[in-house]
Amino acid sequence: GQQVMQIPQYQHVQEGEDFTTYCNSSTTLSNIQWYKQRPGGHPVFLIQLVKSGEVKKQKRLTFQFGEAKKNSSLHITATQTTDVGTYFCAGLRDSNYQLIWGAGTKLIIKP
């Protein structure tokens, strides 16, 4: 079945370094959503990308949707301790409008 692969599973960074997580789908997606889950919390919606090649920014976060609408990335510039958590992508399947979740990337700031 259709899957959304998300990598890496974990990323350890020094505070101030950049962070990137990638999502890849086996088939074309209608759109892709990104969520953040803080430790001990619940997933919170960040953004939705709909158009081919779309790029959106939220302060230090940059979200991209690939030209073929099969892949997406989230890039955080100059990470801060408040960025710690797990970032999930979720792609909307064309055929039945089901949201397919990636496994998440956990951002860990090295002490």
Added chain:
Amino acid sequence: ETGVTQTPRHLVMGMTNKKSLKCEQHLGHNAMYWYKQSAKKPLELMFVYNFKEQTENNSVPSRFSPECPNSSHLFLHLHTLQPEDSALYLCASSHVGTGGPYEQYFGPGTRLTVT
């Protein structure tokens, strides 16, 4: 506060017990979801209800039984669970339009421990 509430927040139950998890959304959404979150599978969709009708059941064992009496309330009835069912159970809601579901709003979750 996301407009989605879940009770109880923590639950410890024996394998022979019967309990229910409750979710309520105050956002006027027309779809509700149950997810299981554990170390093995970070976010696993269990059930989807659109306009009170179940549209998705991702091969969930029958010891989990959902109920959606109206578009604002969702229950998950639990019976004869196994220790491996211990996890965080998250409820979410969203609006669903002609183009599919919009973003989901999650409740705080119920931390379930099966002894």
